[in-house]
Amino acid sequence: EDQVTQSPEALRLQEGESSSLNCSYTVSGLRGLFWYRQDPGKGPEFLFTLYSAGEEKEKERLKATLTKKESFLHITAPKPEDSATYLCAVQASGGSYIPTFGRGTSLIVHP
Amino acid sequence: SQTIHQWPATLVQPVGSPLSLECTVEGTSNPNLYWYRQAAGRGLQLLFYSVGIGQISSEVPQNLSASRPQDRQFILSSKKLLLSDSGFYLCAWRPLGGSYNSPLHFGNGTRLTVT
Numbered sequence: 318e319d320q321v322t323q324s325p326e327a328l329r330l331q332e333g334e335s336s337s338l339n340c341s342y343t344v345s346g347l348r349g350l351f352w353y354r355q356d357p358g359k360g361p362e363f364l365f366t367l368y369s370a371g372e373e374k375e376k377e378r379l380k381a382t383l384t385k386k387e388s389f390l391h392i393t394a395p396k397p398e399d400s401a402t403y404l405c406a407v408q409a410s411g412g413s414y415i416p417t418f419g420r421g422t423s424l425i426v427h428p
Numbered sequence: 429s430q431t432i433h434q435w436p437a438t439l440v441q442p443v444g445s446p447l448s449l450e451c452t453v454e455g456t457s458n459p460n461l462y463w464y465r466q467a468a469g470r471g472l473q474l475l476f477y478s479v480g481i482g483q484i485s486s487e488v489p490q491n492l493s494a495s496r497p498q499d500r501q502f503i504l505s506s507k508k509l510l511l512s513d514s515g516f517y518l519c520a521w522r523p524l525g526g527s528y529n530s531p532l533h534f535g536n537g538t539r540l541t542v543t
Contacts, residue, residue, distance in 0.1 A: 360534035
């Protein structure tokens, strides 16, 4: 059974204090790993797809990296507007139409 | 470009009343469509998914049903709501075919409160 575990569940940072969110996964053949950002009362917004170990993607203050067992979302010099819940999901091979989601990390950045 | 519309944004319904939530996708054909429910602190729970018109797969036995009357339309329904149906409902789509390595794209959700 595919599993995705995100840590920490919640993270509080001061503005400018860089940190990383973790997404550990167990899957039988990775087709893709997805990162989303979700603001309160909104649907998840797609950020990145990573396909293979060693791959990296960047967008503004966010950088996602992938190994064979986990992915990190690095946040450099965060701002209060980066506050949101960040979700990770994996898509396994084998014909399933359904990605497996983690429960997310709630990030609060204080000014 | 593709867009997904979900309505209504919020809904308050009494116990025992019917429910109909609608989701439409524009700018693509033959999408895979999904209904999720999200409870606070509990992550995303897949309710239904569809790979084509009239093709619905249910993931969790419950008081809800789904239908896909048109290619880009996905409807979530209930004949009689329960208090436990309260939650945040999300519709999502992804392109059909390929190797399913493309992400899901979500609508902005419906906050349902059953009173």
